[in-house]
C-alpha cells in the first residue's frame with residue numbers, strides 16, 4: 001500500500017530502547033514495589049511454559065509502562081474521573097493486557113479475526129446490540145471476557161500515559177463538519193500520518209477531550225490496519241476493540257513472494273468490503289497513506305512525517321466515487337511518536353520491543369481537501385493532503401513545545 005522506504009538509517013543516536021534505559025531513573029517506592037511484584041508474577045507465569053522467551057520483552061514493556069505511569073503520577077496528572085494515577089492502576093492495566101495477550105494472542109485460543117473486516121468487541125452488555133454475542137460458541141470463546149469492552153480497555157491502558165493537560169486537539173470545526181456529513185449518510189476519510197501503535201487510542205482520547213460526541217465518533221471510526229495489528233500477540237487485544245479493515249501494506253507485501261498472491265487477494269477483498277461500507281454510507285475511515293509509522297531521522301533526531309503514497313490515496317478516492325455517496329477527505333496531523341516510539345528500523349515481523357512514555361500527544365484535523373480533479377491532476381490531491389498534514393503537524397509540535405522534532 002505504500003512504496004518501500006529506507007530500511008536502515010545510519011546510527012549516531014542511541015536506539016529508542018537504549019535511550020530509555022539511560023533515561024530511566026528510579027521509580028517511586030510504591031511503583032517500584034508494584035513493578036517488582038508484577039515482574040515476579042509474569043516470570044512465574046511464563047518460566048515453566050514454552051513462552052519463557054517472552055519474559056524479557058514483556059518485562060521491558062512492564063518497566064516502560066510503570067516508568068510512564070510513575071512519571072504521570074509525579075506530574076500530578078489525573079484520570080478522567082479526577083482520581084490519581086497510581087501504582088495499583090499500573091498493575092491492573094498491565095496484568096490485564098498481558099493476560100489478554102496470553103489468551104488471545106498466543107496458542108490455541110488465539111483470536112481469529114474475520115478475513116478483512118472486524119467490528120469492535122464492546123461486550124455482551126454494551127448499549128448497542130451485537131448479534132455475535134447471541135452465538136454460544138462465540139461467548140464460550142470469550143469466557144470471562146464476554147462482557148469486556150475491548151475498546152474501553154485499550155483506551156484505559158494508554159490514556160494515563162498521555163499528558164492530557166499539555167495535549168492538543170485542533171481543527172474541531174472540521175470535526176464538526178465531518179460529523180454533519182456522516183449524519184447525512186456521506187462518508188469521511190481521515191488521511192493521517194501515523195506515529196505509534198497506540199494511534200487509535202490517541203484519536204479516541206483526544207476526540208473525547210474535544211467533547212463526548214467526538215469521542216463517540218472516534219469509537220465508530222474504522223481503522224485501516226496492516227498485518228501486524230492482527231497477528232502480533234500484544235497488539236491483538238487492542239485490535240479486538242477496534243473496527244478494522246485489514247489490508248497488507250505495500251511496504252510489507254513484497255517481503256515474501258510466496259504469500260504475495262494470497263495477500264493481494266485479501267487486499268482486493270478488503271477493498272470490496274470497504275466499498276460496501278461506503279455504499280451503506282456514514283462510514284468514517286482512518287488510514288495512513290504512507291503505509292506505516294513515521295520514523296525519526298537517527299542522525300539528527302528529527303521526526304518527519306512519512307510520504308503519502310499516491311496510489312493509496314487514489315484507491316480511496318476511487319472507492320468513494322464508486323460508492324455513489326459523497327466522500328470527504330480530511331488530512332489529520334498526529335503527534336504521538338513519543339508515546340510508543342517505534343523501532344528505528346522497519347521490520348515486517350511482529351513482536352517488536354515496546355517502549356512507552358508519559359508525553360503530550362496532538363491531533364489537528366485540517367480542512368477537507370476538495371475531491372475534484374481528473375486523472376491528470378490526481379497527484380495534486382495527494383500532495384495537497386500531505387502538505388496540509390505537514391502544516392498541521394508543525395503547528396502541533398510548536399504548540400506543544402516540541403519544535404525539536406521539526
Ligand SMILES: O=P(O)(O)OC[C@H](O)CO
Pocket residue numbers: 196197225226228229251291292293294342346347
Ligand atoms: O510498518 P510499521 O513498522 O510502521 O508498522 C505499522 C503498524 O501498523 C503498527 O501500527
